[in-house]
Amino acid sequence: PKPKSKPRRPALAAGSSLPAPVICYRVRKVNSACLFVCFYYMFYHLAKTQTDFLKVQRPSCDDLGVFLLSLQKCGFLELYSWQRQRKTKQEFCLHDGPPYANGDPHVGHALNKILKDITNRFYVMRGYKVHYVPGWDCHGLPIELKALSEVKGAENLSPMEIRQRAREFAEKAIEKQKSAFIRWGVMADWANCYRTFDPKYEANQLRVFYKMYDKGFIYQDYKPVFWSPSAKTALAEAELEYNEQHVSRSVYMKFPLLKSPPKLTSMIDGSSPASVLVWTTQPWTVPANQAVCYMPDSTYSVVKCTTTGEYFILAADRVESTAAVLDTQFEVLSTCKGVDLADGSCAHPTIPGRVSPLLPANHVTMAKGTGLVHTAPAHGMEDYSVASHHQLPTDCLVDEGGFFTEAAGPELQNKNVLEEGNEAVIQMLQAAGSLLKEEKYVHSYPYDWRTKKPMIIRASKQWFVNTASVKAAAQEVLKKVKVVPTSAVNRMLEMLDRRTFWCISRQRCWGVPIPVFYRKNTGECLINSETITDVIKIVEQQGTDAWWTLPIEQLLSKEAVAKAGGHDVLDYVKGRDVLDIWFDSGTSWAHVLEGSEQRADTYLEGKDQLGGWFQSSLLTSVAARKKAPYKTLVVHGFTLGEKGEKMSKSIGNVVDPDVVINGGEDHTRDPPYGADVLRWWVAESNVFTEVLVGPVVLNAARDDINKLRNTLRFMLGNMAGFNPETDSIPASEMYIVDQYMLHLLQGYGSKVTEAYKEYDYSKVVRLLQAFCSRNLSNFYFSIIKDRLYCEEEKDPKRRSCQTVLAEALDVVVRSFAPILPHLAEEVFQHLPYKKEGVFRTGWINANSAWKKPGIEEAIEGACAMRDSFLGSISGKNALEYEVIIVIEPGLLFELMEALQAEETSSVSQLNEIMMASQTTLLSELPKETPTDANIIKGTFLINLEGGDIREESSYKVIALPVAKAKCPRCRRYTSNSASTPCPRCLKVMAGKGSV
Template sequence: AKPKSKPRRPALAAAAGSSLPAPPRRLRRHRPPRGLCAGPFSRASQNSPRSRRGGYGDTVLLPRSRFPAQLPGRLQPQTELETQQKCGFSELYSWQRQRKTKQEFCLHDGPPYANGDPHVGHALNKILKDITNRFYMMRGYKVHYVPGWDCHGLPIELKALSEVKGAENLSPMEIRQRAREFAEKAIEKQKSAFIRWGVMADWANCYRTFDPKYEANQLRVFYKIVLIYVWYLPRTALAEAELEYNEQHVSRSVYMKFPLLKSPPKLASVIDGSSPASVLVWTTQPWTVPANQAVCYMPDSAYSVVKCTTTGEHFILAADRVESTAAVLDMQFEVISTCKGVDLADGSCAHPTIPGRVSPLLPANHVTMAKGTGLVHTAPAHGMEDYSVASHHQLPTDCLVDESGFFTEAAGPELQNKNVLEEGNEAVIQMLQAARSLLKEEKYVHSYPYDWRTKKPMIIRASKQWFVNTASVKATAQEVLKKVKVVPTSAVNRMLEMLDRRTFWCISRQRCWGVPIPVFYQKNTGECLMNSETITDVIKIVEQQGTDAWWTLPIEQLLSKGAVAKAGGHDVLDYVKGQDVLDIWFDSGTSWAHVLEGAEQRADTYLEGKDQLGGWFQSSLLTSVAARKKAPYKTLVVHGFTLGEKGEKMSKSIGNVVDPDVVINGGEDHTRDPPYGADVLRWWVAESNVFTEVLVGPVVLNAARDDINKLRNTLRFMLGNMAGFNPETDSIPASEMYIVDQYMLHLLQDYGSKVTEAYKEYDYSKVVRLLQAFCSRNLSNFYFSIIKDRLYCEEEKDPKRRSCQTVLAEALDIVVRSFAPILPHLAEEVFQHLPYKKGKGVFRTGWINASSAWKKPGIEEAIEGACAMRDSFLGSISGKNALEYEVIIVIEPGLLFELMEALQAEETSSVSQLNEIMMASQTTLLSELPKETPTDANIIRGTFLINLEGGDIREESSYKVIALPIAKAKCPRCRRYTSDSTSTPCPRCLKVMAGKGSV
């Protein structure tokens, strides 16, 4: 007698279709059985000959699509170019700008430097921006993205002149013309590459920092920032990029003594004046000694008072340097006392070469114990750290050296007109010798800055510069920055720290390729003339003619008589034009004033590499805050740098440089450098954790290509099964679908929601992970495996088949839209192969449209419960063909049994929803073990926890699964063991063929 099942409770039996909350378990991994290939287009599903299905092959609805599983060789880049043309990639930006929508998203392009070919770092940055823009465009936003280039500055100037003989004799205008031409060529190369990568932008209206209107806007911001002022600051005559460092430079270093004039109060008991006392100082630049204003010590370090056993003199030096200094000086030191650096406070010394000059002892954190004596000679005119000490203690910063490197008259008759690195250096050493302050001179080999062109050593000297006093805007900038969203959040602290350390910003450069500082100087007094009238006149000229006018026009056309008279001058010709140009960080940092639209002139997002935390992000913030008290951006996204796939820097010598053009089109040898196409490059960007260093190389690119090919296979299966289906007329309402189909819609809704949130957080690697997991686990390994019989063997228009086709159409649409911002070429290629909805393409038809009505958490319990039992069944047959078995499921009466009954109403079935999930040829659902169970049957026992309505309904049910070899014959049409004879189709297939009019 067959055991009776517990009577159904309709309310609970229907729970599978209710909107109950999801259980707190992750979806189990669904494994396909042997004999049913999980991947789409398995061998069995190819257009096989009729004999493969016993002559019934033509009655089976196998997948049909021209969409290729992969594009080998040159086909990939060729197909992408064809797709760009067919789908209007070049018109997409202007199309979306013309849409009527109030929502706008602005990503302001940080201008790449126009001094070279496009490289993989460009690819990382531009593709990240394009993914962002395409996402927002698909969501209905009107995207504002104007690409730009940073065109001024020394690197461009140097490259432009590197192949010019006699470059040092070129006029400023000749240099500017060559630099402009070089930058324009670099821009065209980079722009072509960016377009080829699929970057959507306003390519017809790019901004370049040498455009006249841009330069005029920059000068307007310059004048708004009233905290700009002239200051004397130590620096080399050349910018940093013009320097190279000679590691074998030989200096004439000296050890010298500064006699104590006033002992530090805390050392009065030790240094009582009974014997001479001095501080010991070491320097590699004796010529700077005449400019000395102090001697610095490290407050937290230990210092010793020592006695020279030969002369009886007392010296002060760092405790850690006593032994080494005694050895160098060939002296013996006896340590009298040891103290902290702070105990040297309020002491002072006599200047060693200038009688009457006092050099105080001052604390400074830049003092090092690695070499020398631990006491540092401080000349504010010749060192940035020295200058900072002088600024803090209000010391003089007089410079005794002219621009040519010769001592001036102020240095005294013994030094005047002497070259500081040659006879001037010798003269100072002689002066130290005469004053009995020189203890020892010795050669010292170290790194020193040289002019890269002349190969001569440079000096640091104070010169007139223009500055933004960032100290006065720093606090506001930091407060404003705290209100900006920064991704990743850790980056904001680094930028705040950089701002905190920045006390000034030198914005002047002594070059000619840049935007001139519009200032005039009185010839005799050097007094500068710049006011609203003079700068407005210059801006008008620049807006019409560009900044070349500063060099080409006579001063009478740049400076009006009225402005001179207003300033108290008499004649325009009494003035000369300034020769400095603005720092390129000021150049690019004012881009917000030119590019951003609207009264606010704020971008939604700035997205650049981490080096811009101290660069463009910061210069943009400082100029914006100084000019208008607000940030130019709402969100900062900070990515890492590109490295070789082993984590090493890219280098031509190592051979690990990745050229984006070679990645896309292949190298000379395609076996070594195959053509991958732009989408592989884009996939690499998206799948990487871009918030750290980003690795790239052959292994990484091969893996990216393989990932895309797996995705193509999944897409091909869905496209192949869309033949003859039109979603507008053939779709099945969700309420009439198979429960497993409703379950897939539920998963699709959840997938769409998670993907959207990941895009919003700029976490594109999460998007890729979600996409791969969904396609592999939920589609290929689970859903495709179980619906093949329905797709291939049911009647074409049967509601059961239309039900899963409806889901496939929705899945295809959602999956393609979800990766479209990352793989635009593939997305449009898929849409071109759709048998329906041809025309507008994926980017012109919006974002993921997953109905909230699809969300039915209660369905999860029914399907996951069935999957748990299926896993038990498949595990028990050791990977054999599941279709060769029938499966008996025994569930104790309760909620789990009722959920399974919703999948199979009859006791035994070969066509039920439950049997489809089990993937066997027949499934029996019982509430008790049958009495006829074979004694050797392998009974698999398990439990399943049902958790519904947020935990209000919790029930753990036991189940048993028995797999038995099926006694029926293999159907020659559907290949399931459901027929009475191997030569006769099963009842289901006969019914389907009868409906088609087939025999």
């Protein structure tokens, strides 16, 4: 009889549109007999055919309510606080790199946060007390710009108005991101996160700043830095992005010789004008020129232009290419070494009376240009070094907005150096007769990564970390850190090697102020232990707003001024610079990490952090206390579209995690996949390269979880009436195939554990899928159905495979629990014999006694013969055949005898594996073998004791149609009559007291 009542949709896992294993029926006004019939039909149908008659449905409010109750029941949301209260000495700390609080959660956040959560859940299950404090990076220009983007007259706002708006914007972004992270199942104490604008965080940051200043690692200097005219602030190299298609207006120009190098006087007779040829992609820097540099070891040529008769000096390697660009021909008169250019000088091409000496420099290259480099100390790092060595002026003629100052002259004043200012300089070169050629040049050029506008290099007074003095120690410390993947450590070491200084001052107001006071009349800075102590006390209580709101008398004490040799507090002013946000986040270890060590077990972030947070954390920690803040670095790739392309709204391939979980407006186009599908995508991806995501990838992830749920449903469906504590069968009394499955379970558990330890979650997924598909579904489940469905309920043979199913279910669920926590908890809630949640009951408990060397040979030998048998009857029902196995006497025969003691059997362990109705085991072919019988021959190699025992045995397999009738109960062809159950079934039915 079929149930007349309509099935009610089951409760769903968080973020899942797949049905739960438990089936609920709403029954109205039915008597107990009817109710019994309904449930008997359901479970009989499930056990006998394993047909999934539950349809996949989108969860309704009713279903989600049921699920929320189930979450509460298993303590899912309280897991973090529960595990923090455990009494254990084992601790695992994963320090959360703070995401930037300037927008909605995106798929990159999902990749990072889910990877961290998988890691933390694994360690919770292994008995560790996990320390994980989520945080946010809250200061900086992107937040400031977004907060002010919709404000009219934003340029007229006071610093405190800007700070207030920026803070409110960051707080809203944090709440959005936090809600998403919780929805993704990320385990944390969400009531106690860290934010870089928290007063205590800011105070700790200032303590680290002063430690580094006191040790000489932080200093103030006037030097060229990367400058963003669009943001009016200095930037560090890590805040740049390079536009490979930037177009510059490059020029070839001549610097007339004023004084010939002594060694070239004889080559240049003075009858024709002589000049050095120079090429630059930044004509606007020419007014700041102070020298022309050459490479001492390179070869230079004195050439005569066949068109004008002028003499030029340029690198010998660049003569032909330069002549081609200038559309002329050069006659080489002589050559010389770069050192022969010493003591020569040139006239500045646009400023009458200014002399530009010829100077040696090692940064000159021959790859492009003329081999002679125009040198503007205020606009180039190497140029500045040359100027410092030769005591040349380093005056900057460009203001904070990228406009020429009054010092540049009336023709250039107030012109934008990247636009009309550049054009004006080119016109000046042309008017002076110094311009030989102008052309467009496409090359890689630095842009501000926030405003997406071009950068310039501009000399200004800034605060720096002297990385040159700390990077050697940082590199040595880094070599002792475990880095996953190992290739990433070399990239980070190379980045450190190239970094000579780190500009940490920014000319903004939304940030932590650099706690320095300046003397009004001299500009001399004041910072000492007294001044910093006073400021930190105030910041700890009021936050850094106090720097802008309090008068200087409350920030700077008379005692501190007196100690510095000053007389009056009012002789000083507060500094207006704030700290780089990389310094903000880079000092998070000082606030978040606990204990005297203040060292995390793991930092886990994207590969961009090799030059960002990983590096700033390392530099500040090594400078302040001579050690790294982490023991392990895990580096993952970026997310891309499923074809490997960058995500873009214009392309339409942006993946929104919220749409992935809840679906879009059109569910046929954007179906609701659920949080566990999102988590599965993260886990199955090779995160150490670029991670692809899109509809095809997500559909595949959903299908994978659906297959997993079907495997779990089979095991759960066969747990009814079984209690492992009272009904389990000892391993020694089990069927050999059951012992074999425990053996495989032990190996599976070990491999999965190692993969988790190595942060290789894609390997975990591969191991899980292989075990569930190959070992469970395709092999074990297919051969034990007869025992499960046809043996007496409490028969030891049935209990034996139930014992294995219980162990397999436990191991499998625990193995994927860190990846799919919602599904894992759902399964555990529906176990008939276990009430406590999966995360509170520990990691995989695979008994080492399950590992039995040699057992594989028995089962795999039988499986080899089964494959031969099934191959010989391809496409036909194996139960319609009896199989004869002939093995020559030896070790293989003895192993098969352990599976079937009698010669012929329909209920032996060997017959179960063969899946036939009857199996006969012989040592030689029977005489009555039909002449037309299909005899399949094969060999099997037995390898035991690590190779000490090796024996290759041959076997023959014969499949013959069975002569008996089909049993109406077990469907094997073992009955004497089609209307009568077989002897085994009759015995079972008699034992149950029914026919």
